[in-house]
Amino acid sequence: METDSPPGDEPGNSGESAQSDFDALYNSQFKSVAVQLYAYFGDMAEAQDVTQEAFCRAWQRWSTIAHYDDPVAWVRRVAWRLAVSRWRRVRTAVKHAASRSESAVPLEGVRIDLVRALAKLAADHRRAVVLHHMVGLSTAEIAADCGVAEATVRSWLHRGRTALREHLADYQPAEQAPASDSSVPQEVRSS
Amino acid sequence: MIDTKADNQDPALDAAFSQLASSTDSHVDVPGTRSVRATVSRRRTARRMAGLAVVVLVAAGIGAFALNRPSSDDTVGPDTANRGLDNRSAIERVDWKNSTLDMPALKGCPAERVVFKGGDSTDAENTWGLAFGPRGEHKPVFAELDKGESLDAVLWASCRNLTLESPDTHALIGVHLAVGDQPRVMGLIAEWAGDSNLDDVSFEVVDSVIKTETSYADRLPIERSSFSWNGSAFIKSAPDDSYVADDRWWNFKLDIPAHDGRPAESVTFRSGSSRVQTSEQGMPDPYWTVGGNVKGGNKRPAVDADLDGDGEPEVLLRLNYYAPNPIDLLLAVKVSDEGDVRAIGFIDIDFSATAGYQYVNKISVQDGVIKIQISSWDIPQLPDHWQMVYWDGSKFVTKK
Numbered sequence: 256m257e258t259d260s261p262p263g264d265e266p267g268n269s270g271e272s273a274q275s276d277f278d279a280l281y282n283s284q285f286k287s288v289a290v291q292l293y294a295y296f297g298d299m300a301e302a303q304d305v306t307q308e309a310f311c312r313a314w315q316r317w318s319t320i321a322h323y324d325d326p327v328a329w330v331r332r333v334a335w336r337l338a339v340s341r342w343r344r345v346r347t348a349v350k351h352a353a354s355r356s357e358s359a360v361p362l363e364g365v366r367i368d369l370v371r372a373l374a375k376l377a378a379d380h381r382r383a384v385v386l387h388h389m390v391g392l393s394t395a396e397i398a399a400d401c402g403v404a405e406a407t408v409r410s411w412l413h414r415g416r417t418a419l420r421e422h423l424a425d426y427q428p429a430e431q432a433p434a435s436d437s438s439v440p441q442e443v444r445s446s
Numbered sequence: 447m448i449d450t451k452a453d454n455q456d457p458a459l460d461a462a463f464s465q466l467a468s469s470t471d472s473h474v475d476v477p478g479t480r481s482v483r484a485t486v487s488r489r490r491t492a493r494r495m496a497g498l499a500v501v502v503l504v505a506a507g508i509g510a511f512a513l514n515r516p517s518s519d520d521t522v523g524p525d526t527a528n529r530g531l532d533n534r535s536a537i538e539r540v541d542w543k544n545s546t547l548d549m550p551a552l553k554g555c556p557a558e559r560v561v562f563k564g565g566d567s568t569d570a571e572n573t574w575g576l577a578f579g580p581r582g583e584h585k586p587v588f589a590e591l592d593k594g595e596s597l598d599a600v601l602w603a604s605c606r607n608l609t610l611e612s613p614d615t616h617a618l619i620g621v622h623l624a625v626g627d628q629p630r631v632m633g634l635i636a637e638w639a640g641d642s643n644l645d646d647v648s649f650e651v652v653d654s655v656i657k658t659e660t661s662y663a664d665r666l667p668i669e670r671s672s673f674s675w676n677g678s679a680f681i682k683s684a685p686d687d688s689y690v691a692d693d694r695w696w697n698f699k700l701d702i703p704a705h706d707g708r709p710a711e712s713v714t715f716r717s718g719s720s721r722v723q724t725s726e727q728g729m730p731d732p733y734w735t736v737g738g739n740v741k742g743g744n745k746r747p748a749v750d751a752d753l754d755g756d757g758e759p760e761v762l763l764r765l766n767y768y769a770p771n772p773i774d775l776l777l778a779v780k781v782s783d784e785g786d787v788r789a790i791g792f793i794d795i796d797f798s799a800t801a802g803y804q805y806v807n808k809i810s811v812q813d814g815v816i817k818i819q820i821s822s823w824d825i826p827q828l829p830d831h832w833q834m835v836y837w838d839g840s841k842f843v844t845k846k
Contacts, residue, residue, distance in 0.1 A: 286474045366466045389463040
């Protein structure tokens with residue numbers, strides 16, 4: 256059963272327990288992390304790949320990470336690091352963002368206008384906005400994650416939100432995904 | 447600095463993101479944990495095969511060497527070398543793997559004289575290694591580190607305290623290599639201790655400056671650092687993207703006086719910060735950084751002028767105090783001929799005159815008056831505020 260024991264752990268009860276804990280974390284958090292990264296990438300396949308890779312790395316180090324107070328925070332940090340690295344590998348982020356903003360394939364019922372508007376933000380601004388409004392991290396937590404001063408995160412958030420509202424206003428209802436988004440506050444759609 | 451939680455609240459956006467999350471959830475394909483374990487298993491097998499291949503190649507190499515041994519040893523031992531042969535190729539053949547080195551203290555291991563055999567040494571308490579970094583074996587990089595006459599080398603070193611259950615500490619050390627003499631350790635350049643998320647470290651030497659790039663599995667960005675020899679030790683330089691324009695303010699000690707409810711404290715700035723690393727999960731205790739909150743990340747030199755009218759120059763440092771309510775401060779300090787830094791007094795920056803997130807845009811000194819330009823970060827159309835400060839003989843006060 257070597258493949259079912261985390262590296263560094265001996266098979267047996269502790270290995271089975273570790274596997275059970277990891278499975279529980281994976282099953283409860285995979286979608287959540289993937290959705291956050293989808294908001295960042297605008298590409299579900301990339302988001303899923305990166306999320307799966309982050310969980311692979313977590314399993315490789317599970318004997319350590321399992322003891323953390325919040326293992327999913329580690330997974331999220333790794334996933335975001337991978338996401339940003341992939342993003343940077345694209346020749347120019349601006350060109351990539353522009354192309355993605357037009358070509359992102361709508362997922363049925365999904366706020367594609369929001370995804371496209373996010374894609375137009377600077378990478379740092381987009382990251383801050385998603386982590387704050389989607390993941391619910393405080394500015395201090397984002398600052399710690401990104402390795403920057405909290406004031407910098409506040410600036411990213413402010414600029415990101417301002418730009419996001421402007422970009423959202425550019426999209427007409429006809430451009431949005433088929434499903435109704437009538438539940439979205441008017442302030443977001445038209446401000 | 448104005449910092450209200452309300453500035454970061456936006457219920458409408460929260461609702462939009464919530465809807466995005468719930469509507470996207472059903473589109474996520476979950477590969478499953480079996481796939482995770484299969485991937486990790488494949489990688490472990492691949493690593494083992496790679497390790498086996500290295501063993502086979504090494505064994506084959508040893509066999510070939512035994513069958514066709516050269517007539518003379520290819521390394522230059524301390525006792526056998528020709529002292530007149532002070533050229534690069536001879537230096538590069540100095541047998542540093544079988545030398546006695548005064549190793550610097552690394553985390554978990556004290557400084558001690560270590561006799562290496564084949565790059566390894568183990569005694570009752572410590573095991574030392576040369577040439578192995580976090581990603582395996584590395585050759586030394588030969589370069590001029592002290593701008594002396596002889597070539598030096600940057601070597602990987604590692605140690606593990608056998609009495610502590612701690613992982614290896616990895617380090618880069620600078621070594622003097624001279625044909626005919628024992629290699630001599632110049633000093634510790636940098637170390638990486640006990641971080642299971644350490645992913646990779648690469649380095650190069652450019653114009654006697656050792657430039658490192660460190661990546662971690664769980665954090666961004668890649669850490670880029672530079673180190674150079676100052677005549678007695680390797681010192682870390684302020685990186686290009688730091689706010690500190692003068693390396694002097696990157697690593698130094700300062701007794702910060704009590705001020706505005708904060709107690710006096712003795713602070714050591716390392717890499718521009720007094721922050722002591724806390725656990726991966728926790729937030730750090732309050733700490734100080736040098737540089738100030740600067741829009742655009744531009745380097746800002748410390749202001750150098752006679753601030754207190756004693757005819758000698760003082761330096762005006764920008765400091766950030768990171769606590770639940772972070773604050774930007776200015777501190778006048780005097781630097782002695784010996785390089786000791788002594789605080790003269792704080793200057794309270796008046797952030798009340800304009801709105802939004804504010805920052806110190808410029809500082810200048812004219813006729814003993816310090817002029818501080820305060821701008822609004824996020825409301826650029828607001829007029830800047832100018833604060834005038836002077837020394838009243840015992841403290842800095844703001845002109846009304």
